[in-house]
Amino acid sequence: MALPSVGTRVTYPAGDLIARARVLHVEPVATDDGERLAVLLDTTSIHPVDAGWPDQPADAGVITVIDGAALTVLDAIVAATDGETLHLGRDIPVRKGTEGWAFVVAHLVDAGSAIAEGDEVETRADALLRASLSRGHTACHLASLALNRALADRWTKDPRRDPLGSPDFDAAAIASSRIEPNGSVDRYRLNKSLRRAGFDATVFTGEYGADELRAAEASIDDTLATWIAGGGDIRIERDGDLLTDRRQWAADLEGGTARLFCGGTHATSLADLGDVRVRLELVDDDGTPTLVMTTRAHAPS
Template sequence: MGLPDTDTIVTYPAGDLRAEARVLAVAPHGDRLAVITDRTSVHPVDAAWPDQPADAGVLRLGAREYAIRDAVVAATDGGELHVGALPVRPGTEGWSFLVAHLLDADADVHEGDEVELEADAATRRALSIGHTACHAASLALNRALAGRWSKAAREDALGSPDFDGIAIASSQIQPSASVDRYRLNKSLRRAGFDATGLADGLGELAASVDATLAEWVGADARVRIERVGDDLTDRRTWVCELPHASARIPCGGTHVDSLGELGAVRVSFTVEDDGGTPVLEMTTRAAASA
């Protein structure tokens, strides 16, 4: 097996669903077959921040069609191929970072084959809606919580204290939805955030976030992905032209073209205890049909 010495070229940031590709390597991975191609339109689970699930899709080889069961990031330094669990950070010099398409183990695919990859359009759109709504909600949440900071804090893309970026513990993108969890711990309090009474005012917090989202969705703010190159590890940025400001957030996921496509967006909050640390959970749902 000849392992590639360059990153996979990815076309999904431009919205592509299909890609013609050449198989560079094939390797067993558990009960699956990992197929590495020179390019792909299939979004994989990100190795560094695995918030968005992989695209569903198919790999076609002549008249044969194989379901892509998952897509994950792989890496090699020319020796062993590491699939899923990487020994180094993406972008590390001397390593190639690749998209591994996981097929059933009996798939008859071999190095050198010319194939077509196609991501499922409905799955892509549903996850793109969820991811775009997640970014917009995070910015609206930062705005709603801005008055709770007593010290200067790192600012978000719109100039509000970046509660989302500072307190985030996990983010999960779902079809037309997302779930974000924030730890209200001692470090956050030392940074100047006052969580006093927050749990008693979750309805008011949701109403504030919803109002901001309604304004932005009503303005049909345009969304695009800027990228410095087409390699898997090249930096990509979510850009949203909101009223009176342009928001920019580093992001490797997929998105719709405008906030107007989300339909009505609503958030809800809960506060839970995690080993003595309060955790604020925000669930965001977009009304748009996938």
């Protein structure tokens, strides 16, 4: 069977853990961990990692062939094909949406797995890992908005605003974001371009930087506690069901609804997060002061 000409339909944005699917293509691939089979399906509930912005790890899970074996998904990666060649992760040579290319989820399984094109299968994501990563991703977004609010008076120019109207420090300074079970780690570079944009980096690098870090932490934690106490809904708003269709995270917060473009998975209510707190640290990254924000969500028991 030829490589697919249409992208994978994904059901995880709606919170689905299980999906029925058909195998479109199976291909041996070489990975850093050895030989694998890349399994392409028409539909999946397995969230993949995207090499373009690999903040949320892939789901753990299984592919069960109907009346057959259950295969462990060793990894799930965003891939792309022009109909002739399958490119995995960082090897994708074009941007999403490029005409003539289909973006798909490559499910990596053991090289000797009994699965073939045309098989009817079921995908099942691990519920506990999904829930913890979803809490971590939602807490990450909330913490970034609360950080923007805490630093709103540290700008000497009027930069781009975030969805709640605060100067968008997160968008201006973010270097990397890593979602973890029940939390995240975000790194912000306080470099020359950020200072030229109008942010006063001396708030953290000056004589009283340590005190300012603790004050910002307290402000963020207070904002998070207020939002979470409101118990607002969280949802994914999407243009369609394909992997590359545009999706937005939306959260009903005190003072309005925040929306951010996001391809990850999330909690469905602020009440699911429990107690969320952050820790701020200033580190040196090859001579550039870098603010590290570690966020932890302690889910309700």
